[in-house]
Amino acid sequence: MADGVTHTGGRPSHEAAEELDRTVIATATTAFMRAGYAGTSVEHIAKVIGCSKATIYRRYPSKKELFRAVVHERCRELVGILQVEPGSMANPMDAIKDMLRRFLDFLLVPETVETYRILIMDCQQFASITEDLDRAIEPLHERMKMLLAKVLGWPDTPENRAEVAVLEMSLRGLVTGWPLHQMLSGRKPFATDAAKRHFFEASWNVLESAVRVRIASGPPK
Known part of the structure; x- marks a missing residue:
């Protein structure tokens, strides 16, 4: 697994990106709901997903913007x-x-x-x-x-x-x-x-x- 998404040769890359976006939002929602805003870190979300923090930050430049999403x-x-x-x-x-x-x-x-x-x-x-x-x-x-x-x-x-x-x-x-x-x-x-x-x-x-x-x-x- 790389960045939380399994890539296959026949699968369009934009579909993999959309799948990762959905995974990030779903995982972030669960994290914020369980630990609150202050108790949630982008590092923890990335670890749960199995991707790097940089992958999330490329989509959402800050934890606040991720919460906004x-x-x-x-x-x-x-x-x-x-x-x-x-x-x-x-x-x-x-x-x-x-x-x-x-x-x-x-x-x-x-x-x-x-x-x-x-x-x-x-x-x-x-x-x-x-x-x-x-x-x-x-x-x-x-x-x-x-x-x-x-x-x-x-x-x-x-x-x-x-x-x-x-x-x-x-x-x-x-x-x-x-x-x-x-x-x-x-x-x-x-x-x-x-x-x-x-x-x-x-x-x-x-x-x-x-x-x-x-x-x-x-x-x-």
């Missing part, structure tokens, strides 16, 4: 998970519920929780990475706001768009805030999948009621 991979997976399926726009509330359910599931994945934990523990050092994450998931928030605006049926004005943005943040936090806080605190929020489903449905009922109230009260004056 790990966060980007988390974002890519989130965007993939929350893609709206064809036809799901027929009922905006169903689409919102589906997105929130999948978002909650994603947040409870250990890799996601540990990524958040690392970013929170040293927010100043990782400010630019946090901004990258925010930009990556912004289209998902925009989609949620668009669906919510469709449900509310308010005129499209700057004031109403601002109110929809506040509602979207509040409603999303209702479903995800407590479970994520529990995970970040080292506690398991749900003992069983049934408990998670019960929490989600209870939260959704509150959310749905709040939306109905806002539809009845109309846009902000």
Whole structure:
């Protein structure tokens, strides 16, 4: 093995490079999640893979840039998970519920929780990475706001768009805030999948009621 990838004569070199890239990200993700940022070294990652540190540094010039790539991979997976399926726009509330359910599931994945934990523990050092994450998931928030605006049926004005943005943040936090806080605190929020489903449905009922109230009260004056 050389640089963690077995090369064969008939295999294009770019495929071997892509395989190594995937291995580096997967190994780095596991290392960061187990030992945290400070406790992880590029040397350890290279040793696990079976390549040289130089091989990793040619791809990622620093440990911070390698961690940035790990966060980007988390974002890519989130965007993939929350893609709206064809036809799901027929009922905006169903689409919102589906997105929130999948978002909650994603947040409870250990890799996601540990990524958040690392970013929170040293927010100043990782400010630019946090901004990258925010930009990556912004289209998902925009989609949620668009669906919510469709449900509310308010005129499209700057004031109403601002109110929809506040509602979207509040409603999303209702479903995800407590479970994520529990995970970040080292506690398991749900003992069983049934408990998670019960929490989600209870939260959704509150959310749905709040939306109905806002539809009845109309846009902000």
